[in-house]
Amino acid sequence: MMRLHPRVRLLWSLRAVVAATVVGALAAVLDRFVLEQGLWLPVAVFLAVLFFGVTVALLRYRYWRYEVRDDSLYLERGVFTRVRTVVPFVRIQHVDSSRSPVERLAGLATTVVYTAGSRGADVTIPGLSASGSDDLQERIKRLAIRAEGDDAV
Missing domain, CATH: 1.10.287 (Helix Hairpins)
Incomplete structure (x- = not known):
């Protein structure tokens, strides 16, 4: 994790x-x-x-964690309500990396994963280093493309 x-x-x-x-x-x-x-x-x-x-x-x-698995992205977070999210790579549409002015000052970035779905169709991973966010974006993109090929008819 x-x-x-x-x-x-x-x-x-x-x-x-x-x-x-x-x-x-x-x-x-x-x-x-x-x-x-x-x-x-x-x-x-x-x-x-x-x-x-x-x-x-x-x-x-303390409670924010994520893991890139073979077939999905797993997130665990929440102080009062614990939320565990599993995003299958076949559901991912695209991945963004963003840096607000405050995040740039702190040397941090956020990765946003957009999914196909109707409820809360995006997942945000805040508080990553700038290079870590770019690396995560690229890794998820590659795994999503591979999963799409595996899921193709």
């Missing part, structure tokens, strides 16, 4: 910091104009959201 790049923990934790800042600012505005409890309420809200967000980010990294 493969794990995501450890740097993805930093990105997910930074998202938690941004969310905590926004929620803390909203709590400060609410407190200033409605509740009038003092500075402790927005600070407590900020710290609670920050703690929860960073904890979820670290647990998310």
